[in-house]
Amino acid sequence: MAKDAPRRQPTLDEVTELAGVSRSVASRALNNAPHVSRAKREAVERAARQLGYVPNPTARALATRQTGAAALVVSGEDPSIFADPFFAQVIVGASAALEEADLHLMLCLAASDRGRKRVGELLRSKGADGAMLMALRVDDPLTRMAEEAVMPVVFGGRPVGSTPRWYVDVDNVGGAREATEYLVSRGRTRVAAICGRLDTEAGRARYRGYRDAMLAAGLEPFPPREGDFTEPSGAAAMAALLADHPDLDGVFAANDNMGAGALRTLRGAGRPVPDDVAVVGFDDLAVARIADPPLTTVHQPIAALGREMARMLVALINGQDPTPLILPTRLVTRLSA
């Protein structure tokens, strides 16, 4: 009953009292629910404004059993994986879609053991209304955690080896195939592949697309040369490739970062692109446009990926049963191939 105190936040009861209505009426008025007369509604609004009242989200969450937040968790041993601008784009898309549904975004970088443990607890608690999981790897601990979740979960990209009930993915195989076919159509016959991490589904799927296309064209696919989706790893892979196969005339890189790395190595080795070696990337991020020469690449709708994940999650939260989505890719031709 302390009326002084260091300026506490006003509560609904105080609004109630000032407006001269009952608590339920005040609650209804503020949530503009029906069954409130015009007069009382205005009285409540006035009182709320006067007091500077803002509902306490925690109390509301407890009462409604809805937190008003959705988690986006990015897996990965190393937090630097998150430095890939890919995720920023996903976030932009997801954030916008979540905003439409009035949900907040909790971002979890599940890099350390501690981080993963917290994510596990989050998923098994009622700490969010739903979760989006990305970048899962072979035997990723998050896979099990997802199974134990007490909230709806949608995957961004499929985890390796299993196909979850709800996911949004990009047509990695198709994109890689198209890229490779393009290279072949330009007369390249000794086309190597710089793969992404083969413990990720995206890395595997893109190599599969490349191999399929090569086989279909009657060419011999190169064995996978693995990078880790970073520029330096692409440069290194290119150097190794050049050493082993000095006669190659085309390269499919599983993402733009590695494509840019390949370009750098090629430049250093005095192998003109695309005249001598043609290079195609994947992602169509800013780096592809900036690269020298600008990188021909497979465009994937990254922000849309984030958006659709969020929309699917919202649908799930609302009790609907959406169907998985595979987003199309398309080849963007620039100067590198």
Place this chain on the structure above:
Amino acid sequence: MAKDAPRRQPTLDEVTELAGVSRSVASRALNNAPHVSRAKREAVERAARQLGYVPNPTARALATRQTGAAALVVSGEDPSIFADPFFAQVIVGASAALEEADLHLMLCLAASDRGRKRVGELLRSKGADGAMLMALRVDDPLTRMAEEAVMPVVFGGRPVGSTPRWYVDVDNVGGAREATEYLVSRGRTRVAAICGRLDTEAGRARYRGYRDAMLAAGLEPFPPREGDFTEPSGAAAMAALLADHPDLDGVFAANDNMGAGALRTLRGAGRPVPDDVAVVGFDDLAVARIADPPLTTVHQPIAALGREMARMLVALINGQDPTPLILPTRLVTRLSA
């Protein structure tokens, strides 16, 4: 009292009952607080495990008046500003520091009006334990919202025109000065500046550093040529600069993206870098290393910026009174200057 129901989450009371202890003992045991005998503590833990009990964060938050979350809000008309890898790095740093304090990260992209409104409500409600604000601009609506916040707020970079009580910033003026001095020390005398947005403090401060250095060297600073921190804007600014001042021999770009753009324009114009024109950037992001030639740039500790913001916020939440921080920059010389 419905004992069936579609498998509800177990509550503390159920653990309590199974373990044969009172609710307070169970609570204490699970929070490993004192005043619980070893035997009961184990009984509680066993019961919790058996039931698969996970505390409900919302209920806990309501009781403790702590949400266990901190918000990171990024201002900006356009969500694409967030695509700058700069923010990803900040997030990595902040996320790690928050994790240490067992806080979750809520990410708010305050781009749309609706988004800003939600941020305002968040800050005035008890929806988080604290907030970090970034990328504020001239007359940014977030400035006022920050003042009305009911939670501690720390700024990442100072807002234009005012110096908040708590912030973490980078020595933008010093970094820009050092970059310009370096250019001058290499014998450049007609050094232009490609500025970042001048409605941001970082944009202004970096131009100020450049101007100071020019003046100190007895050279005439160029008027600000404004870009928006993106690669294309840097390329465009460079083109305009070349048209107006074909005789320039050095360029200070207020970030690496614009520096890379400048490089691209210069390459297209057949002006060799650094022999004809030397270029220095700012940020030391991946793009600087990838650029051709690799960009000499001002390194700023971005992840540390995020980390220190989070630590400062945690200190504030814990009732301490930390002091503002200005992080040092350092010049990284590569091949472009």
Place this chain on the structure above:
DNA sequence: CGGAGAACTGGGAGCGCTTCCAGTTTCCCC
């Protein structure tokens, strides 16, 4: 003008957890 039904109101019971506090038990030491 009476009464059925619609519209509206407000008391009160939670939501699941923490924590105060008074009561009990245990333990030591003189």
Place this chain on the structure above:
DNA sequence: GGGGAAACTGGAAGCGCTCCCAGTTCTCCG
């Protein structure tokens, strides 16, 4: 062996909000 402190226990009161439900008032038509 007794007394008091220390350790432990559990009942109960919230935290601030939503929402069910029973009660009241208003409307409108026969």
